[in-house]
Amino acid sequence: MEHNAIAAYLRQFGALAAFPDLPFDEIVAAGRLARWKKGQTVLEIGLPRIGPIFVLSGILSLANWTSIDDIEFIFPIYQRSCFQLDAWMDTPSRSTAVAVSDVQAFVIPVAAYKELLARFPDLQRAFWAASANNVDTVMAVFAEFVSNSSDERLFAFLRRYMRSVENIDSERWPWLISQGELANFLGTSRPHLSTIIGKLKNQGVLEMTRRELRVPVTSPLHPRHKPMRNG
DSSP states (O other), X not given: OOHHXXXXXXXXXXXXXXXXXXXXXXXXXXXXXXXXXXXOEEXXXXXXXXXXXXXXXXXXXXXXXXXXXOOEEEEEXXXXXXXXXXXXXXXXXXXEEEEXXXXXXXXXXXXXXXXXXXXXXXXXXXXXXXXXXXXXHHHHHHHHHHHSOHHHHHHHHHHXXXXXXXXXXXXXXXXXXXXXXXXXXXXXXXXXXXXXXXHHHHTTSOEEOSSEXXXXXXXXTSTTSOOOOOO
């Protein structure tokens, strides 16, 4: 991917889109492209951070994140999402990140990141704001995790996923996640998830294969519809 293409892609990230005057050429010059195969460990809890990671394609999972109530929670990092924006802090990684699918990402090494923040105060403010927003998002998803039913957690997960991926057409999205991995994200068993997906398929809500997610326009899950609670 060329320099200009990476800069154009980074402008689409929610963390940066609100700051159109950021020095994107400088940001791209400071970083590098990284690729991880499905199943590879990207970060490991307790080890040094590698710097901010901007996911260009694929999906990652953040594991070993535990609440004060010792509830284990696996958080998805979708395409057009970023994390480790607080890598200016000289503390080890607090989570383990694993590639759920093949992943391509843009990474700014820690030393280069600190130098960028020192040179560009506006960039520093933008990343601080984005880092705080990421924490809010994690807490919102965690609240759903502990309070919603399995059906509701599935709906919330799929809505976020569909928003993160470019539409192939009005009803189909590429699907990168096995049912076992999806069950881990939702905190449920694979047989229970399979039963839910089968029920929703029979109701015409969704259809999921190994390579594709299909959501009819008439489905209450489709992005054209307002979110609804699925009891």
